Each structure stands twice: as structure tokens, then as C-alpha cells.
Amino acid sequence: LLETRELILRGELRRTLAIAAIKTVAVDGDDLILTADETYALNLGAARAARWKTKIETPPPTLAAKLGLGSGAAAYVIGELEDADLRAAVEGAQGADADAKICIAEIDSDAALSAVLETYARAGADRPLWIVHGKGPKAAFGDNAVRAVMRARGFIDSKSCAVSVDRSATRYAPR
Secondary structure (H helix, E strand, O other), X not given: OXXXXXXEXXXXXXXXXXXXXXXXXXXXXXXXXXXXXXXXXXXXXXXXXXXXXXXHHOOOOOHHHHOXXXXXXXXXXEOOOOOHHHHHHHOOOEOOHHHOOEEEEEOOOHHHHHHHHHHXXXXXXXXXXXXXXXXXXXXXXXXXXXXXXXXXXXXXXXXXXXXXXXEEEEEEEEO
């Protein structure tokens, strides 16, 4: 099983290999040959072996890329960004409201979300809005709470991504 950050071997040989720990990867006929702590030969068939090789060799997208901040795209940040990974992703891409392709806000409560939506409405509300919120069932104000408020206010969610261990982002747009 090839996941984003690890390769899970099941069957007679049970291992979990971090993608970052894989030193070499090659295709030999139907086999994918990996070197990590040991050398592994996985008989996947030529086509699947080639796809897996490409996936293993391709680094995951950066947070900035996930948020659509590549190619000089500017982001209008509403409020303060507390998450260090998020601040780093947005660094150099912050722009004035008029120049922004997207808006980004980090929230932790219903009141904070309401304040963001007021600012967003004053800013023209014609571009996607990324709401960064708590992740998982223990989050004080997480995905389900945010989605309920946003849908009640006429927004639709179209994409989500991990920001950090305890934060996620969901992209919304007005209907």
C-alpha cells in the first residue's frame, strides 16, 4: 500500500517504510526495487511499478502549493496567523486586498469566524476563502463546526488540506 508518507508492506513480509527513508528506487521489468534499511523487490507489474516509482520520487506539494500560492499569486490574510507552518507558506505571498487571488484566515471560535466573514464581505467576497481551523475530534472549533456555519451562510466547500499536526484548512466560496 503506497501512502503519501509511507509504504506499507503486507503479507509474509510486514514492514512500514517511510518514503523519506527510501534511498533508491528503480524498476526492473515487473519489479519495483527499493533500498531503505534493506533492499526490497516488489512484483507489481511493469505499469504499477513505474507509477509507484514516480510517486515515491515526487516530493509532496508544499503547503503554499496546496493553498494555490504558486506563480506569484497573492493572498489577502484576514487577521493574525498563529500557525508557524501557515505563516511560512504565506510569507512572500501576502498582498493587498485588491491584488489577492485568495483570502486566508485562521480561526479558533465561532466569534472569530464571524469576524473573518465580516471582513471578507467588506473585501468584496468574490474569491476563495481558506479557513484554517482545528483538526480532529478534539478540536475546540473544528471542521464540522466551521462547515455548519459556512454552509448556513451560503458558502460551499471545495477543497481541504492539512496545515500542521493540529490544523487543517478548508477552501470555501460563495454559492
